[in-house]
Amino acid sequence: MVIGGALTHPLMIQAFEASQAPGAAVEHFLGIPVTFINYSSSVIPIILASWVSCWLERKSNALLPSSMKNFFSPAICLAVVVPLTFLVIGPVATWLSHLLANGYQFIYAFxxxxxxxxxxxxxxxxxxxxxxxxxxxxxxxxxxxxxxxxxxxxxxxxxxxxxxxxxxxxxxxxxxxxxxxxxxxxxxxxxxxxxxxxxxxxxxxxxxxxxxxxxxxxxxxxxxxxxxxxxxxxxxxxxxxxxxxxxxxxxxxxxxxxxxxxxxxxxxxxxxxxxGLPRASAAPGAVTVARPRQTIFWRR
Structure with missing residues (x-):
């Protein structure tokens, strides 16, 4: 939720709108140019960023002492994943979305x-x-x-x-x-x-x-x-x-x-x-009704 909130923060939306103006200056973070994208209606960047955050959390939990996991592990994930999303994950995910759309247009024309x-x-x-x-x-x-x-x-x-x-x-x-x-x-x-x-x-x-x-x-x-x-x-x-x-x-x-x-x-x-279903029931937990056992009395 924090990663999604960072991507859709009003200040980031304003930065995106400002970057669209002619002659807008290119912002840098640690010497890397930042590509501002409007993530307010996107899903892929947040999903990929969450996956990276889960992977990083597992690694940090394995390295940190148990007394430090609860505080430092989430802090490390946010400090690494949020900038990484703005610099790499977000632009790559947006590129994948555009590639999907352009691929459809090409196939439909053909x-x-x-x-x-x-x-x-x-x-x-x-x-x-x-x-x-x-x-x-x-x-x-x-x-x-x-x-x-x-x-x-x-x-x-x-x-x-x-x-x-x-x-x-x-x-x-x-x-x-x-x-x-x-x-x-x-x-x-x-x-x-x-x-x-x-x-x-x-x-x-x-x-x-x-x-x-x-x-x-x-x-x-x-x-x-x-x-x-x-x-x-x-x-x-x-x-x-x-x-x-x-x-x-x-x-x-x-x-x-x-x-x-x-x-x-x-x-x-x-x-x-x-x-489409397994023969037995079609799935575990099937409700079956057993036939009652019949008893036959013979008379002579």
């Missing part, structure tokens, strides 16, 4: 269906690591400059595919706890919130998450091949197709997006239902 397959397959993986934030500014820029965006319709099958995988778990499992989790995650996923589905079910079970990504890739390829666009920014959910209707009315691009989304949902559900 083959839209391929870009749809890649983005549909990798979207939930990017969400796990926070890399999807690198694409959000590009979506907003497309809306502002072009009046439409091609990524949001592709993301819709990726989201709905995880919902389909959760439905497959709900139908296949005999574990009472999993059924409760799947039911609530399914409801949240319909409205675009896939975190309960991913972290609660599909990712721990692995195969449902993979099936969801595969189905998202196929649905994304169909959607991109249909040249589907979103004409307003919003969270991909069951109501999102209304945002894909062009000013001229419903056309083939809208139907293509709906078909791609439907294919992703059905495919993820079917694959998960038949092959």
């Amino acid at each position: 083959a839209p269906w391929l870009a749809g397959a890649v983005l549909g397959a990798m979207w939930q993986v990017c969400v796990i690591f926070g890399l999807h934030w690198g694409l959000v500014p590009l979506m907003i820029n497309n809306m502002t400059v072009l009046g439409h965006d091609s990524m949001l319709p592709i993301i819709l099958p990726a989201v709905i595919a995880q919902v389909g995988a959760v439905l497959g778990i709900f139908l296949a499992t005999r574990d009472a706890r999993q059924r409760v989790l799947a039911g609530s995650a399914f409801s949240a996923g319909l409205f675009g919130i896939t975190e309960p589905a991913i972290y609660g079910l599909t990712l721990p079970l692995r195969r449902p998450f993979i099936f969801g990504c595969v189905a998202g890739a196929i649905g994304g390829a169909i959607t991109a091949f249909s040249n589907s666009y979103a004409y307003s920014f919003g969270l991909p959910n069951i109501f999102f197709p209304a945002q894909m209707i062009p000013p001229g009315g419903i056309d083939a691009s809208v139907w293509g997006g709906l078909i791609g989304t439907g294919v992703a949902f059905v495919l993820a559900c079917v694959l998960t239902f038949f092959a």
Whole structure:
């Protein structure tokens, strides 16, 4: 929390705004030039900085006496990680986000269906690591400059595919706890919130998450091949197709997006239902009902 607060401190935001002015002087720290970046809407730098801080904390705890760990270990982590984030981690993480966005643009210009397959397959993986934030500014820029965006319709099958995988778990499992989790995650996923589905079910079970990504890739390829666009920014959910209707009315691009989304949902559900769970239950803790033992009395 302290690292995130340092990155988004109002003084650092002011320093970023001042660095954008023409002729602004370059600041240095220990002789190293500082690249000011607005981290207020970023996630990757904080995640990477937290990982480095955890690694450094383990090393410092191993070297420091037990009587000094509680005070000096956090102090060392903050003194090292915060400057390192501003100098190295933050710029590198931002570069990775931009690389992801530029890579999508290059692939989409070369083959839209391929870009749809890649983005549909990798979207939930990017969400796990926070890399999807690198694409959000590009979506907003497309809306502002072009009046439409091609990524949001592709993301819709990726989201709905995880919902389909959760439905497959709900139908296949005999574990009472999993059924409760799947039911609530399914409801949240319909409205675009896939975190309960991913972290609660599909990712721990692995195969449902993979099936969801595969189905998202196929649905994304169909959607991109249909040249589907979103004409307003919003969270991909069951109501999102209304945002894909062009000013001229419903056309083939809208139907293509709906078909791609439907294919992703059905495919993820079917694959998960038949092959997504262990045969025994589908998971440890399955609730089974034993058949009562029958006693037969013979009469002569």
